[in-house]
Amino acid sequence: MRVARFRLSVCQRAHTRRSCLQCLLLGLTILLKQPPPPLLAFFLYSASVVCSHVSPSNASVHAAAMPDERILLVTGIPSKQCTSEYLYSLFGAYGGIQQIRIGSSSITKGCAIVVYEQCEAANNAVGALNEYALSKDRVLRVSVYEEERDKKALERRKRKREMQAEYKKHIADVAHAANEPKE
Template sequence: MNERKMDLSEQMRLPKEVNRILYVKNLPTKITAEQLYEIFGKYGAIRQIRKGIAGDTKGSAFIVYEDIFDAKNAMDHLKGMQVAGKYLAVRYFDKDRLLKRIEIRKAKQEIENLKKKLS
């Protein structure tokens, strides 16, 4: 018989929301990129970390893993972890949710512009 071993990715089906990018909120604002690599790197190879620097994005970051299973492992272990007295809010990046937020922000801005024109 010609049986072959299935690798882990073939054995395990992941939910559709699982991806290589984690969105982390409630980070201490003074956390460094090196500290983020130290915390998140324990779960696999990281391709990129993007820390929020603007006023409304401070305390958040995108963590991009090389492998989807490493991202899932990090999510499973770090969700709710306490860092410098703050509990991390970790979820998978959702492109559709981001686009919806951008559309809402644009619509609100258009409404504000119309209000200014009419007053």
Template sequence: MNAVNKGGRGARLPPEVNRVLFVRNLPFKITAEEMYEVFGKYGPVRQIRVGNATDTRGTAFVVYEDIFDAKNACEHLQGFNILGRYLIVLYYQQNKVTKKMNLQKKEEELKELKTRYGVGDD
């Protein structure tokens, strides 16, 4: 089914819109069930991954079945208050993550080359 004609909803979507949302500023104690309850109101959710490591706590990925449901959730849940925390809801952008990882890798390689060849940062 063509996304343009799906249910007559909108002709074009901005390029950053996709089915995967990245959610920040979540309460640390929120459960997956509570996440499904909040985000499921906007359409069928394929998957929710709540961060539980020290550096990912308070974040989650929410994957919708339909791009329009993700767009609707993003628009309505931005700034939504859950247990005194205001949600930050963004579209997940793989290229930004990859670009950041590539930059870190290049910096490490440069540092290694400088060490190997005795080049300083004087």
């Protein structure tokens, strides 16, 4: 009997078994963004086919530390010259592409999200296309998309809008108070 070696995208470890129940359930936990039901959790930590690198104590740390490395953030795209077909041909050379989204709003113009089918293809694309010169003055920046970084940026923008609204209200209150007649 021949045992195939494969790489599971959740744990990034090479396994010598046909399946790794623990990594499979950990992957489901990451996809569902919630802990597994109690019965699955029982099997997660009591199954005989488990990986030695994940234990109940470090499973949440392991899950949080592994971003979905199939998703790439691409910046520096000339919005008028680059079409989705061009990006498919450019990024498709490194593996199967699941989806490409090109930003069209004023904030996301010049950016794209590329989702590969496999992590290895995404890593190859990052290595080959980061700092890729499209023209004399345009350079592509390609990196693995990090959801945490995006959430922090969104929170900063939200706080900035709130502060601007508060400042405008304060200015309006001061102007209103200045226009009131004094007794």
